[in-house]
Amino acid sequence: MTHPLTPSPAARPAAVPIPDGEQPLITVKHLTKAYRGRPALADLNLRLPAGRIIGLMGSNGSGKTTLLKILAGLxxxxxGQVNIAGHAPGPQSKALVAFLPDADFLDPRVKAEQAIAMFARLFPDFDADRARELVEFFGLPQDRSLKEMSKGMGEKLRVSLIMARRARVYLLDEPISGVDPAARDVILNGVLQGFDPDALMIISTHLIADVEPIVDSVVFLKDGRLLLAGDADDLRQAHGMSLDALFRKEYR
Structure with missing residues (x-):
């Protein structure tokens, strides 16, 4: 049994499967956000279950980052209403959410071990050994500061820190944007290393082909509204094409 999303009037019927008897981990009702009178999100409704990797897909300006920042409590x-594991965005929800923004958040002078020590002080759920395992998995240098690393290396360090939190919800905003294709594959493999199958991960991206192999469900946003959502395999079967092809069709 699937539970329907409540789409905006212009959106088509859509659903993200939620197992019988389970409550969604994230619920969004009639979420609307505007900047200087210009809507970034318009009457958005979502119900997202735990145990899923969800691709949040859309072109630039579709509202992806705004949605993630609201979910992250920023x-x-x-x-409208937003609920994360029974909490409105605030201190209690922030303790459950690990957010990887699309902008740098580390001092460029820090080295990997210094960044790990800083996160260990900031977040009670941070697993320093897990972070070191990811730093080793990515082959990151221990003797270089962030400013001495390549863009891809810097992104791998940030992913290592965020994924080392024992969070219930992971929000990754364009984690592979701006890095070369080889680095994208390595970063996505690192994201999956030891990922808790009972957690929820939302990956925002416009690079659909790169994330398609790892997502369970997708949410397409367009102009701040829900365009399409559902189980990835169901959408591929219903439309007779890949998610990447479906994205290109809907956003051309």
């Missing part, structure tokens, strides 16, 4: 001025 944007408080909005209309």
């Amino acid at each position: 944007l408080a001025e909005y209309d």
